Amino acid sequence: MRFMRLGEPGEEIPVVVDAEGRRLDLRPVTRDIDGRFLANGLPAAREDLESGALEPLEGAEAMRVGAPIARPTAVLCIGQNYAAHAAESDSPPPEVPILFFKHPNTVVGPYDDVAVPPGAERVDWEVELGVVIGRRARYLDSAQEALEHIAGYVTSNDVSEREYQTAHSGGQWSKGKCAETFNPVGPQLVTADEVDPQDLRLWSRVNGEPRQDSSTSDMIFTVAEIVRHLSRYTVLEPGDLINTGTPQGVALSGRFPYLRSGDVMEIGIDGLGEAQRQRLVGARL
Structure with missing residues (x-):
């Protein structure tokens, strides 16, 4: 899977990129690409991606691209x-x-x-x-x-x-x-x-x-x-x-x-x- 975070600094929205390159809104699964999600949320994200449960994020192509991980602890x-x-x-x-x-x-x-x-x-x-x-x-x-x-x-x-x-x-x-x-x-x-x-x-x-x-x-x-x-x-x-x-x-x-x-x-x-x-x-x- 491929994850990104889109939006202005401090307001980034988590997305997963599908096989067609679409940026799918990941907020039904997680608030951010952070340590908690990486430790526990990857199976749910994969399941929703494969089932087609996630929708494209409206306006994603025009958004700023943030770092793909929220601020790390180290x-x-x-x-x-x-x-x-x-x-x-x-x-x-x-x-x-x-x-x-x-x-x-x-x-x-x-x-x-x-x-x-x-x-x-x-x-x-x-x-x-x-x-x-x-x-x-x-x-x-x-x-x-x-x-x-x-x-x-x-x-x-x-x-x-x-x-x-x-x-x-x-x-x-x-x-x-x-x-x-x-x-x-x-x-x-x-x-x-x-x-x-x-x-x-x-x-x-x-x-x-x-x-x-x-x-x-x-x-x-x-x-x-x-x-x-x-x-x-x-x-x-x-x-x-x-x-x-x-x-x-x-x-x-x-x-x-x-x-x-x-x-x-x-x-x-x-x-x-x-x-x-x-x-x-x-x-x-």
Whole structure:
């Protein structure tokens, strides 16, 4: 199944996308695509979708596309999870997953503007496979068990400010990751039964020019290993978002200029819906 949330910020309506591409109103099943729904509501949504009980949402095509999950309780991120990206960052491949956090309020829609903080000079793009947790996960023992706790997958843009990340953070990274709007997500949440997370092409463009083009098969730590590993250190809740790392081709490499107001990012992952597109604007003061 494929889920979206449509409408203005804070007023999004949950929909499920059928085989014909129609956006069907999911409000008879749930108020939102949140942790409670992901943990308990997927069977009812599937039953209503297959039975034809859901009606198209009137005016859906004209509505803003929000993030396909309501604000998660946590956004957990894995750093340097592609060998080529670690190399372009002048770092050896990590021996264990590197964890940092983004504030949940960084999550915005896939076509919303991204705000450049005042004085920021090193804003960067990062296309990533996002993992959405569907069952409470704690102390998992195996990769298979980890996969059973995943509700689905999303396209995620881990926007970063590299000066804040490297020079302002005292050894941590989160200061460079937590500016408002710094995590566009979507447009769709695709349920885990439809996705092979280790065989997805992911790519990015800036102002129409190619930047990243890689595959999740090049991950150092697989999705299953990431979820299993994290569950040994923290309890993952339904609706939590995990960003699983970005491949080579970012501005940090020195091969491309950093982003400025007026630039346009496009990022996509094959099989997870249409590409994202964000325009960079100056943050309102």
